[in-house]
Amino acid sequence: MTTLVLVEHAAPRSVPLDDVAGRALARSGLVEASPDLETSGRWRVRAKGVVGVATVPVPDGPAITVRVQPKLPVARLLFLLGYSRSPKGWRDDQVDVAEEQELLPAFARLFTRQAEHTLRQGLLKGYVAIEETALVMRGRLRFAEQVRRHHGRLVPAEIDHDEYTTDIAENRLLRSACETLLRLPVPTDVRGRLLRLRADLIDVSPISRGAVLPTWRPSRLNARYHHVLRLADLVLRNASVEHRDGDVTVHGFTFDMARVFEDFLTVALREVLADHTGHCVLQARHHLDEDRLIRMIPDFVHYADDGTPLAVVDAKYKAEKPQGFPDADLYQMLAYCTALNLPEGHLVYAQGNAPHTRHRIRNAGVVIHQHALDLDQAPGDLLASVAHLARRLIGK
Template identity: 60%
Template sequence: MTDTAVIELVEHAPAIGRPLPDAVGRALAASRIVDAAPDPYTAGQWVLRAGSKVGAVTLNVPDCAPVTVRIVPKVPIARLFFLLGYSLDSRGWRDEQVEVAEHRDLLPALAQAAERQIDRALRQGLLQGYRDAEETSLVVRGRIREAEQIRRHFGATLPVEIAYDEFTTDIPENRILRATVERLLRLPGVARDVRRRLLHQRARLADITPLVPGQALPEWHPTRLNSRYHQALHLARVVLTDSSPEHAAGALRIDGFLFNMNKLFEDFVTTALCEAYRGTDHSCRLQDPHHLDEARTIRMKPDFVLYGPDRCPHAVVDAKYKKEKPDGYPDADLYQMLAYCTALGLPEGHLVYAKGNAPHTAHQVRHAGTIIHQHALDLDQAPDGLLGEIRSLAHVIAADPPV
């Protein structure tokens, strides 16, 4: 077996040089997993820099040894899972449900957390439910599909085209869990004991119909009957989302899992703000669609818009995990927020960053008077402190006087 080379990077850390075959370097650059470019001063070396994606992927390039790129988040793994869990289920998530404090790497922690939740879900046996079934039969059950009976059998009595509700374990919830187990077994870096337990879960789900790769996940709805599945299904959605770069481009194959910290931070901030305003006379809308121009041709979707009792916009918030790159459009975040405030008719707007990525300050726009606040949220603290900081921020935002 060919040994796999491992390259470890840290999220948003300075670029480093690593010797790589050109084919692997070009594959990394094309995948946009990290920023990759040939070193202009050293032949055979590539300069690599991680952005906001964290996790691990393995690249299998023809005629080259496999290469695993592992990107370590700056926040502790336990804190990352708190952000994730709270975003998925702010009222039902408990930090102790996912025991990942002993892990430094994301993928082993994700695999262990998901396996434990699946095991808890299946401990009482596979959930059963009704599903719509259609078949050709010699016995009538359910209802006869008259149009299909005529089309296929030209009025013959038997066989019969029927439709009925089947009580079975082959339901969306179990199909999602089986797909999750299969996905986790293909991830690099999963510990041997976790892999063994995942194989046990796969055996439990052996009679469940596999999902077709590329198709949308089947829909499920939280109810009292499937409550023991909720946490497992929330984590399953994360494992099976398109943030998992598992694809084959020509002869190249990429297996792994990546979290986008930008999206994770945005989801957490907006979810926590919604929770902070729960029970008040304010209402919240996420990704609220608006237009910048009178002709309604320039669309805009602020992350979070707070509406007052009069149902008019009261405040606008955008969550930015990291400040816009200095070599990009200068201060693009501020211009974007100014556009939001102008279109919504608000005198103030709020940008929320992770602490260390932007200063805590405010800017008053010349000739307009609009004030743009930059808030710094400290992720390096216990969940209670973090949520307390969000509640304080919500109080400040709601206190802004509308025009």
């Protein structure tokens, strides 16, 4: 198996690959890949905005494992992921992975440690609704099913009843996250700990691949499960088999950094503005034209109590080039401001040389602000930067 280790958005690397392997890598959508025009038998490969580890199959050849390291320290990335899922429940002291350079080993250690702590008091139990065909009456008779299946006979009986069991949604999610991580190239010591966790959960049924994840509701009874369940959700939603362009099937554990940044920024802004009047909507749906044919979905809109838009924000995870940020972002924000009847709009970038620039649009009376948010800060400092941005949105 060929292994490529890349860094997110770094310069292209020339690597030895035959044409079949290079084309499979290019079709996977994980990275940018093209033949090296200067040297035969080599391809130039560049990581985009997807980080993590994934395996790309190659027809009639060894698979290619692609490991993309994030530009951010792993601990910072894990904070962004955790905060966007649970802004009030996340604590930075849960992330102690400074020694890890790659995302998957760090995430596997974090999940394993939290799961071990959670299950130290034993498995949570709860009531589960069971529907079955039985020879003995138990619980409630399902009359419609009894008539449909057995034409009025009393035995066997179609019944439903509540069973007090460990086979509940919370434990099933943990079991399935264990199974998922065990299928990935995690460190040997973590694999051993995951196997022990799976043994503790052996009586719990895993979730079938591709099935809808069961829902759980935070409560006093499952409070000790809250943190690990959010980690399990990240595992199950980001470690999957994906069918990409060109029918190349990719299996791995990856995160789209643009989505990570967008989720963090919009949730953090919503938390800051929760104490102010009005309300916030993430991924608000609007239309640019009067016929409502041209759909727009700005990342974040702050509304007054009567529904009047007060501020609009769009998150942009991209590197600033020497000539500045792309003009297309400004055109997009101008359209948002026009449709929402706002005098100002805000573009927030994940990095940049200047902390803030502004553009007054000719003949439109619209000012577009471009902010750069440094993600490589301590969590408290990063949240303070977001709070400062939120105050600018509401003019305070």
